[in-house]
Amino acid sequence: MPVPMSEEEKVFKDPVHGYIYVHQPLIWDLINTREMQRLRRIRQLGTTYVAYPGGDHSRFSHSLGVYEVIRQILAAFDRNAYPWDEDDNLLAMAAGLLHDVGHGPFSHAVEKVVGLRHERWSEAIILDAATEVHQVLEHHRPGFAQAVADVIAKRHPHRLVVSLVSGQLDADRLDYLMRDSVATGVDYGKFDLARIIRIMEPVDDRIVVRQSGLRTLEAYLLARYFMYWQVYFHPVSRSAEVVLRSILQRARDLAGLGEEPPFPHPALASLLRETVGLADYLRLDDAVFLNAFNVWQDAADPVLRDLCRRFLDRRLLDYREYPEFRPMWWQRVLRAADASGFDSRYYCAIDETGTVYYDYYLGGGNRQGEAIWLWDRNTRSLVETSEVSSPVRTIAAETRVARRVYFPREIGEQVD
Numbered sequence: 001m002p003v004p005m006s007e008e009e010k011v012f013k014d015p016v017h018g019y020i021y022v023h024q025p026l027i028w029d030l031i032n033t034r035e036m037q038r039l040r041r042i043r044q045l046g047t048t049y050v051a052y053p054g055g056d057h058s059r060f061s062h063s064l065g066v067y068e069v070i071r072q073i074l075a076a077f078d079r080n081a082y083p084w085d086e087d088d089n090l091l092a093m094a095a096g097l098l099h100d101v102g103h104g105p106f107s108h109a110v111e112k113v114v115g116l117r118h119e120r121w122s123e124a125i126i127l128d129a130a131t132e133v134h135q136v137l138e139h140h141r142p143g144f145a146q147a148v149a150d151v152i153a154k155r156h157p158h159r160l161v162v163s164l165v166s167g168q169l170d171a172d173r174l175d176y177l178m179r180d181s182v183a184t185g186v187d188y189g190k191f192d193l194a195r196i197i198r199i200m201e202p203v204d205d206r207i208v209v210r211q212s213g214l215r216t217l218e219a220y221l222l223a224r225y226f227m228y229w230q231v232y233f234h235p236v237s238r239s240a241e242v243v244l245r246s247i248l249q250r251a252r253d254l255a256g257l258g259e260e261p262p263f264p265h266p267a268l269a270s271l272l273r274e275t276v277g278l279a280d281y282l283r284l285d286d287a288v289f290l291n292a293f294n295v296w297q298d299a300a301d302p303v304l305r306d307l308c309r310r311f312l313d314r315r316l317l318d319y320r321e322y323p324e325f326r327p328m329w330w331q332r333v334l335r336a337a338d339a340s341g342f343d344s345r346y347y348c349a350i351d352e353t354g355t356v357y358y359d360y361y362l363g364g365g366n367r368q369g370e371a372i373w374l375w376d377r378n379t380r381s382l383v384e385t386s387e388v389s390s391p392v393r394t395i396a397a398e399t400r401v402a403r404r405v406y407f408p409r410e411i412g413e414q415v416d
């Protein structure tokens with residue numbers, strides 16, 4: 001079945017890809033839905049802008065970027081005449097475009113306070129008959145919304161399409177690492193995206209990398225390692241996230257005590273009461289949160305008021321690295337805070353972040369996770385990357401986590 005093409009090519013100017021090209025009316029119509037436009041009002045990196053002033057780009061630009069990476073990969077498959085069913089192009093591109101449609105404002109922090117995950121919202125937005133996204137997908141072909149939701153949830157039987165959207169070397173990571181690196185100015189987070197796309201190849205039901213591209217692949221995995229430590233785990237950005245979590249927690253606790261602060265937007269109230277439905281959820285954006293904090297900086301409750309001022313004025317919590325858990329010292333921090341009038345439930349926190357940069361366990365029969373396979377064209381065999389790359393082996397074995405204790409600056413002298 002030929003895929004309908006627009007008469008006119010649409011383009012977006014983009015700092016990562018130069019241009020983002022849209023040829024199919026389906027993709028253009030999805031971009032113009034209310035649910036996708038909402039992502040313009042949600043920052044991709046949550047609180048990272050307090051540490052990197054340039055890091056305030058939107059989830060919308062990232063979503064377009066993921067679509068564009070998939071479009072480029074498919075175009076490369078086509079040029080090389082790799083086995084690939086063209087009918088699957090739109091499925092992969094639509095799933096890439098929509099993969100983050102369920103993200104809310106500051107979603108990683110919010111998910112720790114209220115137990116609702118963005119993956120669930122993505123699925124609801126795609127499958128609920130009331131959304132424009134759903135209507136556009138079903139207009140293309142009945143059942144297409146379900147197929148797109150299945151790809152995003154990794155349930156779809158077409159493993160190649162799934163691995164383009166989420167895998168070790170997926171379009172999501174390829175775009176966000178480059179985009180976050182460009183936006184923050186952290187140059188060593190960049191890698192050769194054009195060549196990564198050139199060396200990818202579909203073999204059986206997986207995407208593999210040609211062995212001649214090993215150095216390019218190593219540079220990508222190292223860039224990812226650098227970005228985690230330099231940007232995603234940045235202690236000041238994490239401090240802002242701790243304060244944000246405490247604000248939401250305090251607002252919620254006050255409501256439980258019958259002293260609910262005035263909620264400038266009803267959707268925020270229903271989010272914190274965990275009664276939020278899809279229509280309300282789609283009203284949430286960064287502005288709703290920031291406006292609430294702006295109003296609450298004059299709240300009657302001194303804790304809520306102070307936390308909001310700290311967040312807005314970037315007078316965040318101080319921290320100490322805390323590689324090993326020391327319960328006595330932690331108790332001392334809590335007591336010092338409480339004794340100085342800072343309710344330790346809101347002013348102290350242990351923040352722990354860790355990731356595996358290449359989550360493929362080495363050795364023994366204990367292999368799990370997804371590997372990146374190198375393809376030797378001559379011998380027509382696959383080899384797992386860490387078996388031939390010592391840099392990859394090193395970062396695959398890295399288990400370090402970032403663990404920090406946060407507390408008010410005012411008690412700094414009492415904790416050391």
Ligand code: ZN
Pocket residue numbers: 062066099100172176
């Ligand atoms: Zn994403």
